[in-house]
Amino acid sequence: MSSDLAPFRDQIRTWLAEHVDPHWREKMFNVSQEAFVDAQRAWFEKLSGAGLATPHWPADFPGGGRSLAEQKIIYEELARADAPRLILYFLSLYHAACTLIECGSEAQKREFLPAIASGQIWCQGFSEPNAGSDLANIKTRAERQGDVYVVNGQKIWSTMAQYADRCLLLARSSRESAPQAGLTYLLVDMKTPGISVRPIHQVTGDDEFSEIFFDDVQVPVTDRIGEEGQGWGIAQATLASERGLTLVELSLRMQQALPRLKAAVLARDPRVDGPLMWTYAEVATEVAAAVATADQYLQNRIAGHEGLGDASVVKLVYSRTLRRFVKLGLQVSGLQGQYHRGFMRGAPQETGHWLQDFLNSYNWTIAGGSDEVQRNIIAERMLGMPREPKHWLLEKGDV
Amino acid sequence: MDFRLTDDQRQILDALDKLADTFDDIANDFHGFALVRPDLREALAEGGFFDIAGFEELGPLPASMAVERIAQLPCTAEVALSMLVSPLIADVGYDPIALVRPGQAGRFVDSAKWLLVVDATRYGLIEAAVADVTSVESIYAYPMGRAKDLAQVTWLEDSLTARIDARLKLAIAAELVGLMAAAQAATIEHISVRKQFGRELGTFQALRHRMAECRVQIGGARWLMLKAAATGDPGDAALALFHAQDAGTRLCYEVHQMMGAMGMTLEMSLHLWTYRIKALLSDMGGRGVQAEAVLEQCFGGVNVV
Numbered sequence: 070m071s072s073d074l075a076p077f078r079d080q081i082r083t084w085l086a087e088h089v090d091p092h093w094r095e096k097m098f099n100v101s102q103e104a105f106v107d108a109q110r111a112w113f114e115k116l117s118g119a120g121l122a123t124p125h126w127p128a129d130f131p132g133g134g135r136s137l138a139e140q141k142i143i144y145e146e147l148a149r150a151d152a153p154r155l156i157l158y159f160l161s162l163y164h165a166a167c168t169l170i171e172c173g174s175e176a177q178k179r180e181f182l183p184a185i186a187s188g189q190i191w192c193q194g195f196s197e198p199n200a201g202s203d204l205a206n207i208k209t210r211a212e213r214q215g216d217v218y219v220v221n222g223q224k225i226w227s228t229m230a231q232y233a234d235r236c237l238l239l240a241r242s243s244r245e246s247a248p249q250a251g252l253t254y255l256l257v258d259m260k261t262p263g264i265s266v267r268p269i270h271q272v273t274g275d276d277e278f279s280e281i282f283f284d285d286v287q288v289p290v291t292d293r294i295g296e297e298g299q300g301w302g303i304a305q306a307t308l309a310s311e312r313g314l315t316l317v318e319l320s321l322r323m324q325q326a327l328p329r330l331k332a333a334v335l336a337r338d339p340r341v342d343g344p345l346m347w348t349y350a351e352v353a354t355e356v357a358a359a360v361a362t363a364d365q366y367l368q369n370r371i372a373g374h375e376g377l378g379d380a381s382v383v384k385l386v387y388s389r390t391l392r393r394f395v396k397l398g399l400q401v402s403g404l405q406g407q408y409h410r411g412f413m414r415g416a417p418q419e420t421g422h423w424l425q426d427f428l429n430s431y432n433w434t435i436a437g438g439s440d441e442v443q444r445n446i447i448a449e450r451m452l453g454m455p456r457e458p459k460h461w462l463l464e465k466g467d468v
Numbered sequence: 469m470d471f472r473l474t475d476d477q478r479q480i481l482d483a484l485d486k487l488a489d490t491f492d493d494i495a496n497d498f499h500g501f502a503l504v505r506p507d508l509r510e511a512l513a514e515g516g517f518f519d520i521a522g523f524e525e526l527g528p529l530p531a532s533m534a535v536e537r538i539a540q541l542p543c544t545a546e547v548a549l550s551m552l553v554s555p556l557i558a559d560v561g562y563d564p565i566a567l568v569r570p571g572q573a574g575r576f577v578d579s580a581k582w583l584l585v586v587d588a589t590r591y592g593l594i595e596a597a598v599a600d601v602t603s604v605e606s607i608y609a610y611p612m613g614r615a616k617d618l619a620q621v622t623w624l625e626d627s628l629t630a631r632i633d634a635r636l637k638l639a640i641a642a643e644l645v646g647l648m649a650a651a652q653a654a655t656i657e658h659i660s661v662r663k664q665f666g667r668e669l670g671t672f673q674a675l676r677h678r679m680a681e682c683r684v685q686i687g688g689a690r691w692l693m694l695k696a697a698a699t700g701d702p703g704d705a706a707l708a709l710f711h712a713q714d715a716g717t718r719l720c721y722e723v724h725q726m727m728g729a730m731g732m733t734l735e736m737s738l739h740l741w742t743y744r745i746k747a748l749l750s751d752m753g754g755r756g757v758q759a760e761a762v763l764e765q766c767f768g769g770v771n772v773v
Contacts, residue, residue: 327767342760350759353767354711358688361469365691368470386684441673447683448676452652455660455668 078142081121085150088115093153094420099411102276106232109157109415113188116155121147123186125314126166130178131186137371144314148321153415156277157190157229159315165191165237167310168254172295172303177256181235192233194224194257194281195304201226202439204239205248205301209283211240211255218242218255218293220263220286226436230279231266233259237307238288239300252300256292263287273428274412308438309380316383319417320363323387323394324356326419330398333421337401345401352393359390378451381443388433388440391418395426471694477530484517484534494542499734501743502609505543506579509564512538512547518562522555528635532642532697536690539646540653542740544610546576548639553584556631557593557624566596567636567751568615575747578603578613584632585621591632592621609743630702637705637758640751641693644712647748648686648719651741652679655723669726678722685715703765710758716745717755 090096097105116122120132124143128134135143155162166185169178185191200206209222220240230236236257243251257264263286268276295303331349338345366383369375395418399406402423412425418433420426434440448454473481491508512518521531535548546564554560566580570587577583578601585592600616624632656679659669669675689712696704720742724731731738752758 331767346763347756347759350710350762350767351714354692354707354714354762355688357707357766358685358692358711361691361695362684362688364469365471368472372472382684382687385680386688389681389684441677444677444680445673447680448670452656452676452679452683453660454656454670454676454679457671457673458667 074138074142077139078146081143081146082150084119084121085146085152088119089150089152094151094413094416097153097414097416098422100414102414105414106157108153109155110188112153113155113158117186117188122155122158123162123166125163126182126186127170130170130182137367140314141317141367141371144318145321148318148325151322151325154417156415157232158188160193160228160233160237161185161189161191163310163315164193164307165235168237168294168303168307171306172254174294176291177294181256184234189234190229190232191235191237192227192230192259192279192281193307194227194230194236194238195307196226197223198225201435202442204304205252207239207241207252209238209240211238211242211253211288213242213290213297216290217287218253218290220255220257220283220288222283224281224283225269225278227266227279227281228277230259230281231268231276233266235259236281238283239304242297242300246298249301250298252304253297254294254300254303255288256294257286257288258292261286261288271428273425275414314367316387317363317367320356320360320387320390322417323391323419324360326394326417326421327353327356329419329421330394333398333401333406333423337403345397348397352390352397355390355393359386362386376451378447378449381438381446382451384437385440385443385447388430391433392430394419395423395430398423399427469695469698471529471698473530474525476525480517480520480526481530481533481537483515484512484537487511487515487517488537488541491541491543494737494740501607501734501739502611503543503740504579504611505545508538508541508543508545509547509550512545513562518550518554521552528552528638528697528700529694532638532693535639535642536646536649536693539643539744540650542650542737544740544744546580548643549584549636552639552642553632553635556628556635557584560593566613568599568618570615570618573604573606573612573614575608575610575612577601577615579611580613583615583618583621585615585618590623590626590629592618592623594618594621607743608747609740610747631700634696634700634702634705637702637709637752638693638696640748641689641696641705641708641712644709644716644745644748645686645690645693647741647745648682648689648712648716651719651723651738651745652682652686654738654741655679655726659726675726679726682715682719682722685711685718689715703762706758706761706765709752710755710762713749713755713758716749720745720749 123132124135124140126133169181197207211218211220238255238257241251242253263284265282267280269278270276334345334349363383366379406423413420418429520526521528531551535551538547549565554565560582563581565582566574566576568574568577568583568585580596583594583596598620601613604612604614606612662669692708692711696708727738730736
């Protein structure tokens, strides 16, 4: 494989060397959200123009048709070049596109995928104040009235929703069946009357998440994906989209950032055999294991045999390793490193601004299925352990 | 990195799997510390399995998988070094070989034909028959022995040192990965049927989540071990052993805790895996030495940032 694709890797590497601004990190430190959005748009256009923004799409859509092996190379090279991440477009390119490709009608694919490839921004409306990890418990209603659904309710933790053109909305269309069976999936135009968005100010100083309020919002039935009541299954396709290539890329970026951590450790204690260097060795080894685990997951997918729970292992090992990584950075940076000194937008999780990194690392223990959910999946599907008894769920009123 | 096996590699590992199945039992009246099966070695030699690493078409990758598989058995025999280290050393052949440090007890030293002697910077070889070998009582689930007279050791060429060192680390990492997987499987079997508070223990998240974490660590150790086997790189071998020793430290606590008081008896078989793991946790200098090797060989040493 490697020899066949070596020219492709060289081509990507050369392009990135020519187009990644080596000073993008400094430029994104303490900038306004608007300046960040402008920079993201400019980077998206460059990547898209080079066919590097949508390599995971099928061949008959813009920029698509790359094999999984080629996609892996693209993400390895993006990490190697320390290129900015497309955070503004992440939901659009992965969650929205993968959901449409897997579950959308032909008409929906033809309408939305070219728009996404041209820079349309999507957000996700799944979590609610009382339904996070327990996603089947959502309460936002979608009531069918003729040719439209009338949506009322509230969503939360919607990344970049304040800039979104469209929303992947999971809403309850029936209360009569089991919780999962009463959900319907809608593709909502964010300019529809009745929608209001309130950014949430995070402990990092950023406000990348928002709440979305739906007040008698009318969504055409033609913007429903799948059939009414099939929302739960489609939502699984959406969530699965972020547990593969992205984590390979993020693991590699963590490995690329090891020198930054090492410099911080040595600045604190230059002793060769000091306890901090041992801890650094432990963290560096865990990073190597995370990279190897993510790499093997993708190799198995390329070979066509992904095992039950494999994706959860990759997610869990990444979030746990990231936490240890940034915790050590925060520990060695002392009080000085814990003053709030602003933050860097668009960077991976290890910017070297350790307080920001530490606080950000907890996003990954929650987003895309919490660590606890991943552990349950591994225990049941991979290790074959017995399920939790149903009477517990019955007592909670969830089934 | 692609660890998919060729047809030849797959066939030989399938055959090994069948052979291993015939040794996967524990006599009801066995309550000892180490379940030693010399006939396992004989069966492996007869099947040609000690040749795996030496054959160009097969190599260290399937050999490390073979060591991993054999380690999952409740019984033990000197296999790992014969499979992965002996092919590097002339004259040793299929004979049992043990690693020995002057003055220290070592695994299989009392039953090996050859002793691989290690000092600070080099490896040497000596026949056990001339090294005044004695058995040592131990609670590790390995037969242990000590060599009293190493004066006639023949030091091996310096060019072999790094390769032997890497193969030893790989062999121990592969054995650890197999042992950890077996210890976890035995524990999961127990907590999946053992009921307390009206439920199987394994349905409590306090336990299942810790088992999931152990699985993640074993998985990471396994991928690093296979990578070390595939590359032959000393740094990869150090990484693999460091992570395996790290994972083993946590796993031993977790599996014994979940087995409850019975896990601390010889009536349950858990110690047949965990007391081998414990012996291997300090092998090759233990985690401290591995940490230094990892820093030096993989992350540019401490002076290069």
